[in-house]
Amino acid sequence: MNKVSLYFENGLFLEAKSFGSDGTSVGECVFNTSMTGYQEIATDPSYAGQFVTFTMPEIGNVGCNAQDMESTKAHCKGVIVRSYQDRPSSFRCEETLAALLKKHGVLGITDIDTRYITKILRDEGAMMMVASTEIHDKEELKKVLENSPRIEEINYIEQVSTKEPYVHNQARYDILQFDYAKPNTSKKIIALDFGIKRNILNELTHAGMEVTVVPNSMPSSEIIAKFEAKEIDGVFLSNGPGDPLILKDEQEKIRDMIAAKVPMFGICLGHQLLSISHGYDTYKLQFGQHGGNHPVKNLQTGSVEITAQNHNYNVPDNITEVAEITHINLFDNTIEGVKYKDAPIMSVQHHPEASPGPHESAYVFQEFADMLG
């Protein structure tokens, strides 16, 4: 294994071993506490521009396979693990994590103290870093980092959104049939792709919606025309990478759709963009929430769900001026879900599609379907 050197914006310099692609990458470092699902996390487009530090120490054990891809490639800048296992054992394994990362030009960093990194991120916040298999001099790495744009200066949506529209044609995976359920849809929606995860599409389809996924560049006038001609019943706003505040075109588009009274449902980035488009700017959390065990309380039913999470930004508390809070996070009381007061618009911050994670929040897809009438 080659040497890889890491330099963080707080001046921390570390050395480790490389198991992924060779090269030099700059991105924001976050930690994820999920105990399973490293492949789904590495291929979640919301991680574009970020290094993911796994707190689960042993990574790679079950390899990777085509079915567990959440998108067409690994989008993160790199994965950072305590101990990489290059001899996977699973009947579903088709390739190693190292092979997957190499194929997509993503760094793999192992033999490093991930608890140490996690504690620093927890105390000092998510931070920019550079990792390289080519440059090992601290001062040079510092220069590379200082001369690179920060995550909030880059529009990663442009890189991860689909270039062509397509209709998604599979529903939820049926473990007893070893196959995906066939779509049985009665409603039609457009999903604006800001970096959509495949399992969100499976869940929307499972809840009875035929989903046409469209590029983020699709003009709002076209979408509104389809809605007014009754060709679609509503719009889904997807998850996605980066800081929602810089996505001015998307905010404008959503404002147009709000004015046209288009029913909408947003997850994570989509939830944040809905808030900003209503005039309520998001703020950055200290180190974000990335994991599979976050308790969320549904304020409509009083029940508590364990949820999957992956976000650095949050909607502000004064959103209550225009929306009813439907869900809160029991770790830190941040807002997890809202329903807008005078419109058929709902959104959640957590990931009801899980993948990886618990399935307790999957009912919100049905709530959206019901909202469409």
Ligand SMILES: NC(=O)CC[C@H](N)C(=O)O
């Ligand atoms: N999963 C997502 O959609 C993430 C949204 C946004 N990029 C954040 O970090 O908060």
